[in-house]
Structures are given as structure tokens and as C-alpha cells.
Amino acid sequence: MSSSEGGLTKPHLAHHFETIEKQDYAVRLGMWLFLGTEVLLFAGLFLAYTVYRHFYHEAFHEASRHLDLWAGTTNTVVLITSSLTVALAYHAIKQNKVKQCAGLLIFTIICALAFLGIKAIEYHHKFQEGALPGAFYHYAEVTAPGANLYYTVYFLSTGLHALHVIVGMSILIWILARVLKGEFSATHYVPVELGGLYWHLVDLVWIFLFPLLYLI
Amino acid sequence: MSQPSQLSTEHADKPVIPAVNYLNADRGVWSWLTTIDHKRIGVMYLVSVLIAFLLGGIFAMALRLELLTPGPTIMGANTYNRMFTLHGVVMIFLFMIPAIPGVFGNFMLPLMLGAKDVAFPKLNLLSLYLYWTGATLALAGMIMGGTDTGWTLYAPYSTTTPTTVFPIVLGIFILGFSSILTGLNFIVTIHTLRAPGMGWMRLQLFVWAIYATSIIQVLATPVIGLTVMLVGIEKVGHFGFFDPSRGGDPVLFQHFFWFYSHPAVYIMVLPAMGVISDAIAAFSRKNVFGYKMIAYSSLGIAFVGFFAWGHHMFVSGQSSLDNGAFAAISMLVGVFTAIKVFNWVATLYKGSIAVKTPFIYICGFLFFVVFGGMTGIAVATVSLDVHWHDTYFVIAHFHFIMVGAVIMAFLIALHYWFPKMFGRMYNEGWGMIAAALIVFGFNATFIPQFLLGNAGMPRRYYIYPDRYQALNVASTAGASLLAFGFLIILIYLIYALVRGPIAGDNPWGSRGYEWMTTSPPPKHNFETTPIITQDSHSYQEPGEEVEHVVI
Amino acid sequence: MAHEVNRTESGNAEHHGHGAGRYFIVWILLLIFTALTVYTGHYHPSIVLALVIATTKAALVVLFFMHMTEAPGANRLVFSVSILFMLVMMTGVFGDLLTRNPMTLPGGPTPPSEFQAP
Numbered sequence: 001m002s003s004s005e006g007g008l009t010k011p012h013l014a015h016h017f018e019t020i021e022k023q024d025y026a027v028r029l030g031m032w033l034f035l036g037t038e039v040l041l042f043a044g045l046f047l048a049y050t051v052y053r054h055f056y057h058e059a060f061h062e063a064s065r066h067l068d069l070w071a072g073t074t075n076t077v078v079l080i081t082s083s084l085t086v087a088l089a090y091h092a093i094k095q096n097k098v099k100q101c102a103g104l105l106i107f108t109i110i111c112a113l114a115f116l117g118i119k120a121i122e123y124h125h126k127f128q129e130g131a132l133p134g135a136f137y138h139y140a141e142v143t144a145p146g147a148n149l150y151y152t153v154y155f156l157s158t159g160l161h162a163l164h165v166i167v168g169m170s171i172l173i174w175i176l177a178r179v180l181k182g183e184f185s186a187t188h189y190v191p192v193e194l195g196g197l198y199w200h201l202v203d204l205v206w207i208f209l210f211p212l213l214y215l216i
Numbered sequence: 217m218s219q220p221s222q223l224s225t226e227h228a229d230k231p232v233i234p235a236v237n238y239l240n241a242d243r244g245v246w247s248w249l250t251t252i253d254h255k256r257i258g259v260m261y262l263v264s265v266l267i268a269f270l271l272g273g274i275f276a277m278a279l280r281l282e283l284l285t286p287g288p289t290i291m292g293a294n295t296y297n298r299m300f301t302l303h304g305v306v307m308i309f310l311f312m313i314p315a316i317p318g319v320f321g322n323f324m325l326p327l328m329l330g331a332k333d334v335a336f337p338k339l340n341l342l343s344l345y346l347y348w349t350g351a352t353l354a355l356a357g358m359i360m361g362g363t364d365t366g367w368t369l370y371a372p373y374s375t376t377t378p379t380t381v382f383p384i385v386l387g388i389f390i391l392g393f394s395s396i397l398t399g400l401n402f403i404v405t406i407h408t409l410r411a412p413g414m415g416w417m418r419l420q421l422f423v424w425a426i427y428a429t430s431i432i433q434v435l436a437t438p439v440i441g442l443t444v445m446l447v448g449i450e451k452v453g454h455f456g457f458f459d460p461s462r463g464g465d466p467v468l469f470q471h472f473f474w475f476y477s478h479p480a481v482y483i484m485v486l487p488a489m490g491v492i493s494d495a496i497a498a499f500s501r502k503n504v505f506g507y508k509m510i511a512y513s514s515l516g517i518a519f520v521g522f523f524a525w526g527h528h529m530f531v532s533g534q535s536s537l538d539n540g541a542f543a544a545i546s547m548l549v550g551v552f553t554a555i556k557v558f559n560w561v562a563t564l565y566k567g568s569i570a571v572k573t574p575f576i577y578i579c580g581f582l583f584f585v586v587f588g589g590m591t592g593i594a595v596a597t598v599s600l601d602v603h604w605h606d607t608y609f610v611i612a613h614f615h616f617i618m619v620g621a622v623i624m625a626f627l628i629a630l631h632y633w634f635p636k637m638f639g640r641m642y643n644e645g646w647g648m649i650a651a652a653l654i655v656f657g658f659n660a661t662f663i664p665q666f667l668l669g670n671a672g673m674p675r676r677y678y679i680y681p682d683r684y685q686a687l688n689v690a691s692t693a694g695a696s697l698l699a700f701g702f703l704i705i706l707i708y709l710i711y712a713l714v715r716g717p718i719a720g721d722n723p724w725g726s727r728g729y730e731w732m733t734t735s736p737p738p739k740h741n742f743e744t745t746p747i748i749t750q751d752s753h754s755y756q757e758p759g760e761e762v763e764h765v766v767i
Numbered sequence: 768m769a770h771e772v773n774r775t776e777s778g779n780a781e782h783h784g785h786g787a788g789r790y791f792i793v794w795i796l797l798l799i800f801t802a803l804t805v806y807t808g809h810y811h812p813s814i815v816l817a818l819v820i821a822t823t824k825a826a827l828v829v830l831f832f833m834h835m836t837e838a839p840g841a842n843r844l845v846f847s848v849s850i851l852f853m854l855v856m857m858t859g860v861f862g863d864l865l866t867r868n869p870m871t872l873p874g875g876p877t878p879p880s881e882f883q884a885p
Contacts, residue, residue, distance in 0.1 A: 014337075015332060015333075015740075016326075016331060016332035016333040016334075016335075016337070016409065017408075017409070018745070022408050022409075023408075025407075025408055026335045026336075026404050026407070026408040026409075029403070029404050029407055029408070030335065030336060030400055030401075030404045033400045033403060033404070033434055034400060036434060036435060037396055037400075037434055037435070037437070037438045038438070040435055040436075040438040040439055041438035041439075041441060041442055043438075043439070044438075044439055044442040044443065044446075044472055045442065047472075048457070048468065051465065051468060052463075055463075056463065133453065133455045133456075134450075134453065134454050134455030134456035134457070134459075134462055135453075135454040135455070135456065135462070136454075145463060146463045148456060148462060148463065149456065149457070149462070149463050149464065152455045152456060152457055156446075156449070156455075156457075
């Protein structure tokens, strides 16, 4: 898909685009549109959270105290750092530092795995405690009306978010494979940028989920 | 390629179909299934949505047959509930939403922009595959018994009914993805693949309409995706999100659902209006009156459409404040639609009218969109809707728009662009007969329903008091005429496909950019990228008289 | 860090001499804000404050990590409109919930034994 000349690779120009610049503009616009759809997708869950929080204020407040704050905070730091490293990876490949880019992407992927691991442990605790959504709720410590809805919102939002973490991570693994094959360089790097954009969205969603679920 | 092509009637030589065009450039089923040619994808969408339309139509006829008598006629009550649900789901998600953008948007958009394809051709093919997958899942759900919730899937019934909900909501979810990707593709195409010289104010009005539609598709569809996902999860997992016995709020479901489903009706109607704009210009051979107003009103409808969803919820328990706000905002849509209607009529005025089959449908469209639109304003008035909500009045209103406006526009697009897509012309005589049947049949079907609704007959009711029978019978008779009309169209179009006379590159003498290439177009649309030097729909120079031509 | 911004055909500004330093600065700021939100969440819990901090963090990510400062207008418009419509959805729903008849509002789950049929 690209030709190599003295370490610099060329992107493949599709037959219907006149110039590479137009093609780059198009794929960036396409990705931003897709990110727009993701915003609207999570919007519904944030709305549900706000609505039910308004009516079950006590339950939501109490239940959030019972979430593992350190797990949540660690996950936030992990995601923020992974956002940094993916931005640095993009920066590196634009300067033709292929090895640095690959290393940073690997670090990002490890952060993603760490996030998922911590989430898995948290979910496991919830299952043990009985803090489950809806009909399955039997967590003795929070009994205020509406507590089951808190955990419904919790599992739905963090679950959907975790799904996006998996998808984002897979995209980054795919990009990493292409970096290792030598496909990208200072003249061909847009896919790295796009993969990074998606990853930043995943971080963005968590930036809002964390305080709303864990802190207040 | 900067000169519009001459009328084919001005040629001395016989019109020909180019020996190699997009239809025969690559052979074999596999070449079609793996194509990235937007024209082939458009044709495959055409076949798919027509099958869906046939299916939805069969469900509709079943409903109308059942309603011939006040008591049970041909089916039981549970079957009736499933029938109207499936009629709604199939017609809306498998036909109305994808039809004009998927078929004509795909086929015409690159041609109208002077481009060789859409921005992301492979994504386009993926949209088609997602459509097939979603449609298959929904159909599988129907075969497994179907659901009886109504297409609106209101919770908590949809999450607690024992009927088959999950495959259908999963199908809708996947169809939503198809819609999002198509919209995304079209927006990027319009931004980046316009030919040199084609500024935004030279875009054809169909392109503006598709652009506005795509914005809605991209921004609204994720919300229905989430909503049906929540219904599916709640049905399977009993989470209690919308279940009052678990602390949930059923009206919240309605908010989620209608936040998409109201803009969705503009996904259906905006492309239809775009078709009308293009067709009116072509069949009156006149520059469009108020080009900018029509273009901006498309964007206006798309924007305002997002703010008006609560008018479906006037009797749901929604607050009076919201009721009033949503009612007031809904009126704005009427303003934008009226702007379009006035401009269309002004375009027709003193034009060189070609009374061909598409023109009959244009006349039908104008009447139906005004009538349907005005009844829309009526039901958007809270004090009136309190009586009309969930009656046949509402059904008649939205069928006036969805069938009377959108399907008329689909038929116009089909007839107007048939020669472009296939190089052959259909038989005008049969076209006129079918058009008359359809316009008449449509009136006979749905005007009685306005009267029924106003008299108090509720919708989704399996049996009804005797005094409503006469109007119901009239409505069913009309529906039969309608069905007969559609059948005639199917027959003569298939005939034209195989044995119709060759149409030539531009049988209508239209100034649309898509007519500047051969009919059918070559695989890559244009041999060299055209340079655009004139405005769209430009039939006369400023100040020039309309040329009266017989085509 | 003044640098020339030339818009290329692809719409993105070229960076002349903009190093990786700004990413690290943003990262440090994000960590500081995270610490701040954890602290205030514990001692002064307030949804408004939490959202203000979260929005600031999000703005930093969008503007600098996602290069929104250099993005072409179309991309900015897309993102802004998505946020706007999300707010429209929330306003409409909240407007309803806050002004509805209180009897129609969700209460806690009703234990079956306490439900009295008329």
C-alpha cells in the first residue's frame, strides 16, 4: 500500500481523490464525524445518569462512596497517560522516528490492558458484593430507593466504555502492526493520527464518567 | 465537459447505449457483491428496498383487509398487533430511511458533483452489507413470531412482552449503523469531492437535501442505537431502566426514542424534497426560483427537527412547559416547508411544463405535502392533539407525508432517473395510468382515515364500532387501487429494463450535472474531471425568456 | 511559543518548531486537575464543580491532544454541533422532568406487598 524511498513512505492515493491533501482532509473529517456519533451515543447514558441522579440523589451519593475510588483514580491516570503517549506517538512518526512511535504505541496498548484489568477486578468485586443492575441487585450496604438504578447506569456506562476501550485498543494494535512493517513515516502518518483521535475520545468519555460515578 | 448536452431530440442520429458502461464493465455476481462502484451499490439498494416495500405493502394490505369488518375478519388480535408492528418496522427502517439516500443519493451524488465516486467507496459497500444484515435479522425476528409492541417499542411493554423483540431491535441497531455510515460518507463527499468550479452555491438542490439529510443521519441515529440497545438489554437482563416497578421512568424511553425518530422523519422527507426541486426545474425547464432559500431551508429543517421531538409526547405525562415549547418549535418546520412549496410553485409559473409521468407525481406531491404539512401543524397544536393523538387522524397525517410526499418523490426519482441509470425509457402511457391510479387510490385510502380519526377511531385497534365501517371499507378499496398501481409500475419498469426504447444521454433535456455523462454512465463516471462554469439548474441566462420545448 | 501557522491544502496547520513539550505540559495539567477533582469530590462534593473540572480537562484533551486548535473549521463545527445537540437533548428532557406533575415522576421501587390495587 505504500512505496519506500530512502526511509520515507508514500500513502496510497485513491483513484477518486485528486491530491493526497484532499484525501487527508477527507479522512480526518470522516473521523471527526464518527467521533460526533460517539458523543451522541454516550449522551443518552449521561442523560440517564443525570435524570436518575436527580430523583435518587441519596442512593447515588451513597452508592458512589462504595465504589473503589483508588481503582477509578488509577484508571483515570492510566487513560490520561495513554492519551499522552498516543499523542507523542503521532508526534514521533511525523518526525520519522519509527521506533519511538512503535514504543509509544506499545505503551499505550499496555495502558489499555491495565485499564481493562482494573475494570475486571472492580466488576468482580461488584458481582461478589451483589451490587448488580436491576433485578439482580442485592447489595446490603446501599438500600436507599434507586440504588439498583445506580448500578444499572454504572454497568451500562462503564460497560459500553470498556467496549470502546477494546475497540480502540484493537485499532491501535492494527496501527502498531503497520508501523512495525515500516508502512508509516514523516510523509505518511495520517492513520496513526486517526487511531489516536479515536483513543482520545475513549479518554474523553472516561474524564466525565469518573467524577460522575466515583466522586460525587 | 462545460457545455450542457443538447436535447437528444435535436440529434439526427439514433440514441445509443454505450457499449461499455457501469452495468457490464465487470461481469459476474461476485463482481457485483464486491463492487465499490457507487452506481452498482445504488442499484443493489434499489432491488433491496423494493423487496422491503413489497413486504411492508403486504403487511399493509393484511391490515386493511382485517379492517373491512368491525369484528375479526381474517386474523386474530395478536396477529393483528404483530402485523402493524411489522408494517411499521419494515416500512420505516427497511424502506423509508434508506430508500432515496441509498438508491438515488448513492447513484447520483458523485455524478452531480463531478466526482468519480463517494469519499469512502469501501465504507459504502459496508453500509450495504450492514443494511442486508440488519434487514435479515429483522426478518428473522418476524419469522420467529414477530413482536406486538408497535414500531415505537414503548417500554415497559417492549421490555416485558413475551414476543420476539431481540432480533428485531438488533436488526434496527445494525440498520442504524448502515444509515450513519452512509450519512458520513455523503458529508465528506460533498465537502471534498466537488469538481473544480463547483462552489457551494452551485450545488444542485438534491445535493443540498442529501447534505442536510446526512447531518441528521450522523447525529440522530446513535440515539436510537442506544435506545434499542437498552430495550434489548433490558428485555434479556431485566435491568429496570424504564420499568416503574424498579424505579425507572417510561417517559424517559419516549424521550430517547423520539429524539431520533422525529429527526428520522426528516431523513425521509428531505431527500424527497430534494428530488422535487431537481425534477420541477427539469420539467418546467426553468431556473429554480429562490435557489438559496430552498437550499437554506433544507438545513433549517434539519436543524429545527432536532428540537421538536416532544410533540409526539403531548399526552404521555410530559410537562405543560415542554408541551408548549415543543409545539411552538414544531411550527418553525412548517415555515421552512412553506418556503419550499412557494418556491417550487414559483418555479413552475410560466415554465415550459412537460406533462410526463414524473410531472403527474409532482402535482400529486405538491397537493399531498401541503395537506399533510398543514395537518402536521394541526396535530402539533397541543389542544387539538389531545383529541387526535393515537387516532387515525395522526395516521392519515403521517401517511400523507410518508406516502403522499415521500413515495411520490421516490416514484418521481425512479421515473426521472430511470433512463440515466439504465439507458432505456419506460412507456409513458402506462406511466400515466399508474400515476392516476396511485394519486386517486392514495386519496381514497387516506382521506377517509382523517375522517375516521376525527370521529374518534383509535389507531392500532383490531375491532371497531359498526358506525366506522363505511369509511374503513372506503379506505381498503383505495388501498387496493394503490397496490394495483404499484404493481403496474413494477411490471412496466421491468419490461422497460429489458425491451424499452433506448433513451439517449439526456432525454429530458435536463441541466442537472448528472446528465452531462452518458446514460448509463461509464464505470468511472467521467473520463476527465469536468470543470463547472455555470450554476445548477440553469436553463436561461438572467433576463432570457423561457424556451418552450416539447420533449 | 510563537510559530507560523500555514494552512496546507489538507486544512491542518503545519507545525514549525512545535515540540513535544506541550503534550507533557497538558499531561501534567490533566493530572493536577484529576487530583483536584478527587480532593474536592471527597471534601466538597458538588456536581457543578465536578463538571467544571471535567470540562476543563476535556477541553485540554480536545484542543491539544486532538489538535483542535489547528483543525479545519469543518471538523470543529462537527464536534461543536454534536455537543450542542447533546445539550439540547438534556435540556428538553430535564425541562420536562423538573416541571412535570410530581405524581408522574419516578419514585423508588414499590415493594409488592405495599401495592394496593383499587
